[in-house]
Amino acid sequence: MNTYVPPRFDPTRVPHLLGTFAPVSQEVDVVDLEVTGELPDALDGLYLRNGPNPRFTPIGSYLYPIDGDGMLHGVWISGGRARYRNRFVRTPALEAEERAGRALWGGLESMIMPTADEVGPELAATFRDMPDINVVRHAGRLLALAESACPFRVDSGLATLGREDFGGVLPAGITAHPKIDPVTGEMVVFCYGLEPPYLTWSVIDRGGAVSRGPTPVDGVDRPMMIHDMALTGRYAVLVLAPAFFDLDAAMSGGSVLAWRPEQGTRVVLIPRDGGPPRWAHDEAFWVWHTVNAYDDGPGADAQVVLDYVQWSRLTVGGPAEDDDPISCGLVRARIDPVAGTMTRTLLDDARVEFPRVDDRRIGRRHRHTALATETGRSDLLPGEYDAIRWFDVEQGTSRVWVAGNLSVGEPVFAPEPGSAGSSGSEEGGYWLTFATDRTDGASWFLVIPAEDPASGPVARVRIPVRVPLGLHGCWLPTEE
Template sequence: MSQPFPSTPYLSGNFAPILMECDAPDLPVLGELPRTLRGTLYRNGPNPQYAPRDAHYHWFIGDGMVHAFHMEDGRVRYRNRWVRTNKFQREQAAGHALFGSWGNPATTDPSVLGQNAGVANTNILSHAGRLLALEEADLPVELDAQTLATRGDVDYGGKLTGAMTAHPKVDPVNGEMVFFAYSADGPFTPGMRYGVVDRNGQLQRLEHFEAPFPSMVHDFMVTQKHVLFPILPLTGSMERAMRGEPAYAWEPQKGSHIGIMPRNGGTVQMRWFHGEACYVFHVMNAWDAGNKVIADVMQYESSPIFNPNGDGTGARLCRWTFDMAGKSDTFTREYLDDMAGEFPRFDERFSTLPYHHGYYALRQYESSARGSYDSLAHLDLRSGKRATYQLPEGDALSEPVFVPRAADSAEGDGWLLATVYRGVQARSDLVVLDASAIADGPVATVQLSHRVPFGFHGNWCGAD
């Protein structure tokens, strides 16, 4: 018999897992679902199968569960499945948790020491005909796009032997998927990996370089001409871990280091820019502007995690500008909005290119749980105008995903899709908003009878 889950913040409310897999062939819809929405919204997030072995469970380490909403002809069907990683299968066979948090050997069952503890719980996207469940510490895991059955790790013909980021960038111009990995030479090492998979799914490049220090590098930036690697002072240390201290810690004295390399060159041409300490989990977009490289990021003044004095106000959208023709090794930073939020998204047909519509989640109610969001924002980056959509107090929403109205629609002409937790009813909806008029509220609301637990990222895959 498996053990009950402890009552901790990341295992309570809508952070708590749902303990079933299910299918719903025809969900109720309030309003009218746009007929142009033909495809599937996939969402991924942590959903632990069993109560954790460690006393201090963290949201980041739960088993990945994928939720799929398939839309066609104004109707929606739903399916959810756990990703069958090695960890999931070994623990399912045992009937209880075997792996310690963050791979901690002190709390891992001896029978699985040294085994792959990946959870595939952070992102999910489609590239070159493969649906990939991603996290930043392990190989991608391929799922069947229809059934969500796990097909296994993807190593690109044995060429990829380590991790891939949870945030690869797909170039809309040439179809390449550009990725990186940190701690490439083992846990808490400064080694970094850079790679490129072509539009046909073939691994074409894999290079290695050294960062200034071991850092938790969750996201990065890609333009048509450059790749940017933010090495920020949330540092990893095996020595700390061996002393029983947190493996990651905020060390602001190390400052921020941004490595920029040409996409048509190599890591030997890396140029490093430096600035004051800050932290970034997520990037909105980056592009080239003449001799300058510009990146819009959600910037914290200090790390919100593994930091006793962490930034409790949230990240703000900030523009980083790098002068590639100048001799300075510094860069400029300018906040574009004064509202704190997270999970930035945009019309990804403009990824790596100039753009002017951005969307992100906000927390406006003081009563909203830490790590949850109750509002959406649309920022027109040319005019500076912001529109918002706020949920009733007690409800919370996911990262918004943009879907264009048509393949040739103008930038920003489309829909925003987000899952919403209804606090009073303890269940979830999927809302569809007109991306250019979010203040008007949903044009359609798709109702579920159960919760979709708070997760991380999702993507839309249009029907062929």
């Protein structure tokens, strides 16, 4: 019998372990950061971002953005001054590796797991926790989020408190991209799994109690990856692209994710009142991130509008082969919940990712979308962006700020206190992001005015350590 022998893994050849993506190991605290320009007095709170940051050199494989330990980077702003702190999300696997002084788990594609002699019986032959994708605050809980697993709770100083299963009601975990309804305060989540039920959804109320436990979504008959979701007043909206998990293939040297475009892409509208899901089907496309969704009218037959970044196929890891180029763009879909049909319109054909709106507009009609984009430079790594783009859906126009030698991350909106955000536009506020200089590795926290974003930052805060390009963050105004 032939035994599969995995190929030698060389982390020095993995793009997302190099350059602006390269992990850092030092945890630091620095006050009175250097500021170029002037931090607005209106900003009083914490900008917090999560992202993959392996504590030790990976073994077996490394697949960005799925693999890695979580590291939180926080910038506290008050009175025109700023301080910085970064901390690992301290999972049992990370602590076991620190005791060993090396990586014990391989990347997801390698399926390397430690033995009981190495980590004890509880952790042996298990997948590691990877709360390295997103971070949110809900009902007083600050949660570092994994792809589809239990988040880890951290305190206000970013110290890890432990795995959060919401009183044991959500033991399988939740998505890395929950959506918080700004009107009801509910946090709507989903979770996909490798065993039935393959997809469930749940609701956590304003006070943090689970008001709807894991509810299976009928019509999902195999394990598949679903990264993000959207929310309207009536529905949870999920895009089910044909990216299926195949552990048998992974165990024999194949990919853990199989792209099956002949299956097409489905969108499911899950009524928040518990009614049966509504489905629409179209040709295959992939979605990492949604922008926002809303009900286009008050009636039960009103269409659902969904904006998202569309990719022509699944994209993970390195660049596409030249003979199989990948296209992407900002797309609007209109979904008819009665007819089960979907029409898609390309809004902007720029190469973009990490879309965000003013979070006060989640589930309601929005006007502006901010996205990371690229200018066409040949020296950018896959998933690296050197500009920020703002698309105005009412005008059908874009504004761009080109960052030069800076590689920029996801833009997050911070409203000025007292601005309502009720019209679908930013009525006063700033877009925030980390950026790293590709020439010298210096990292900055940027503050960009919403009224004239193309003019660039009004303040640049020098971060005392390099912040690896990562994933998702949030603005947390100081709670009274």
